[in-house]
Amino acid sequence: MKTTQTIFEDGPHKWTAIVRDPAKPDYLIDTNEYLIQHAGQGLLLDPGGAEIFPAVFSALSAEFDPSKLAGIFASHQDPDIISSLALWLEFNPQMKCYLSWLWESFIPHFGGTPETFVALPDEGTAISLAGLPLQAIPAHYLHSAGNLHLYDKQARILFSGDVGAALLPHDKQGVFVEDFSSHIRHAEGFHRRWMGSNEAKRQWCERVSHLKIDMLCPQHGAIYQGDDVQRFINWFDELHVGVIRA
Amino acid sequence: MTAELTTSQRHGTGKESSGAALDLLRIVRINEEIKRVVAVAFKINIMALNAIFLAKRAGNAALGFGVLSNELRVFSKDLRESMISLTRLIHDLVGEVSVILQESRQDALFRRTVVQCPESPMLAAVLAQRDTQHDVRAQRISALRRSLRLAVDDAARLVELGGVLAKSAKIEAAYGAAFAGPLGQVSGEFDGVVEEIRSSLDTLRRSKFFGGSA
Numbered sequence: 001m002k003t004t005q006t007i008f009e010d011g012p013h014k015w016t017a018i019v020r021d022p023a024k025p026d027y028l029i030d031t032n033e034y035l036i037q038h039a040g041q042g043l044l045l046d047p048g049g050a051e052i053f054p055a056v057f058s059a060l061s062a063e064f065d066p067s068k069l070a071g072i073f074a075s076h077q078d079p080d081i082i083s084s085l086a087l088w089l090e091f092n093p094q095m096k097c098y099l100s101w102l103w104e105s106f107i108p109h110f111g112g113t114p115e116t117f118v119a120l121p122d123e124g125t126a127i128s129l130a131g132l133p134l135q136a137i138p139a140h141y142l143h144s145a146g147n148l149h150l151y152d153k154q155a156r157i158l159f160s161g162d163v164g165a166a167l168l169p170h171d172k173q174g175v176f177v178e179d180f181s182s183h184i185r186h187a188e189g190f191h192r193r194w195m196g197s198n199e200a201k202r203q204w205c206e207r208v209s210h211l212k213i214d215m216l217c218p219q220h221g222a223i224y225q226g227d228d229v230q231r232f233i234n235w236f237d238e239l240h241v242g243v244i245r246a
Numbered sequence: 247m248t249a250e251l252t253t254s255q256r257h258g259t260g261k262e263s264s265g266a267a268l269d270l271l272r273i274v275r276i277n278e279e280i281k282r283v284v285a286v287a288f289k290i291n292i293m294a295l296n297a298i299f300l301a302k303r304a305g306n307a308a309l310g311f312g313v314l315s316n317e318l319r320v321f322s323k324d325l326r327e328s329m330i331s332l333t334r335l336i337h338d339l340v341g342e343v344s345v346i347l348q349e350s351r352q353d354a355l356f357r358r359t360v361v362q363c364p365e366s367p368m369l370a371a372v373l374a375q376r377d378t379q380h381d382v383r384a385q386r387i388s389a390l391r392r393s394l395r396l397a398v399d400d401a402a403r404l405v406e407l408g409g410v411l412a413k414s415a416k417i418e419a420a421y422g423a424a425f426a427g428p429l430g431q432v433s434g435e436f437d438g439v440v441e442e443i444r445s446s447l448d449t450l451r452r453s454k455f456f457g458g459s460a
Contacts, residue, residue, distance in 0.1 A: 057359050057362075066366075086352065
């Protein structure tokens with residue numbers, strides 16, 4: 001079963017990371033899911049693949065009533081992001097799925113009805129969770145052609161999907177980055193290969209540099225906090241991406 | 247523990263889904279047999295057309311043969327229509343059984359969730375609702391299975407008629423005077439192809455999908 005860790009809490013406003021499953025078979029990539037709670041409602045970010053649904057559901061249930069999930073935010077269309085959609089919808093068929101308009105007719109192959117999907121424009125948009133303002137931030141081509149991140153201005157947290165992801169070895173399973181220079185080695189190959197556009201990367205770095213970010217939460221690996229956030233943005237800005245080998 | 251799950255449990259290839267997978271395989275085999283019958287029915291139509299021309303050339307001596315050849319053309323048309331209705335039933339069955347296969351994977355995931363989260367009332371409610379849906383689907387499949395079996399039996403009765411027509415054509419061929427030889431050959435071919443169809447339908451009726459042994 002996955003574990004949950006509260007990474008931000010301010011009254012009814014809370015961020016929970018759902019991370020690390022010791023029972024997960026090695027052939028499945030490890031993923032992080034995040035739950036934002038506000039005023040009794042929840043938004044689940046990148047709920048994960050169908051195979052890990054039991055682990056995510058049971059961890060989330062220990063923390064939150066799944067029937068109070070108002071929606072799911074999918075950063076992009078990959079199976080490890082959103083192939084569990086049909087299973088979540090069994091619990092609340094009225095639940096909304098926020099995603100890039102580009103994938104509006106692709107993701108229904110995983111489940112849902114036309115009423116399920118809220119197509120987000122390329123430039124991003126505001127999303128409200130029980131009055132909590134959240135902002136979808138464009139991150140197209142990083143790595144998906146229709147890719148969005150989610151920024152919580154009040155918590156100063158950026159959910160960054162695959163940006164910042166690291167494929168960590170078994171002995172480095174901490175939830176937060178502890179030593180940036182050793183951690184980033186596990187992120188380098190991933191970013192070079194998965195991120196397809198240097199121009200898109202440049203624009204993203206410029207865009208998020210204007211945001212106040214205390215934590216940058218990727219879908220794989222560990223969370224960057226404090227000064228490591230800017231360290232990561234600078235490192236990413238310098239990295240030549242879209243290549244198999246440097 | 248999740249780590250102790252067998253591969254079949256993890257992927258929903260347990261008893262329920264393997265039953266559906268076997269059913270799907272059997273339905274595919276039935277469909278292949280139906281395609282074979284359709285091809286033979288088309289062959290009968292061409293053969294009957296040639297037989298009608300031959301009977302016309304033979305004149306009065308082959309009047310009866312000509313009538314029977316025409317009836318064999320009608321038989322071929324009826325047989326193709328019968329196979330079209332079988333194909334429709336097969337299409338519906340493939341749809342229903344495919345959904346069961348898809349749902350059984352989700353059921354396996356929900357069962358794993360119950361192991362990790364046994365106290366969740368929401369999970370119990372979802373599983374109960376899914377069970378009800380499965381029952382409805384199982385009833386629909388049973389009804390389709392019965393309809394398919396009845397349609398195969400109807401086709402078999404039609405083929406009996408085709409067999410009688412082919413045998414009668416053989417007898418009529420004997421009265422074909424100078425054309426008795428070629429007419430006999432054609433009627434023998436009719437008999438052969440009708441026998442081919444009978445064999446295909448026998449295979450269908452013995453399918454394990456209907457509780458048989460084939």
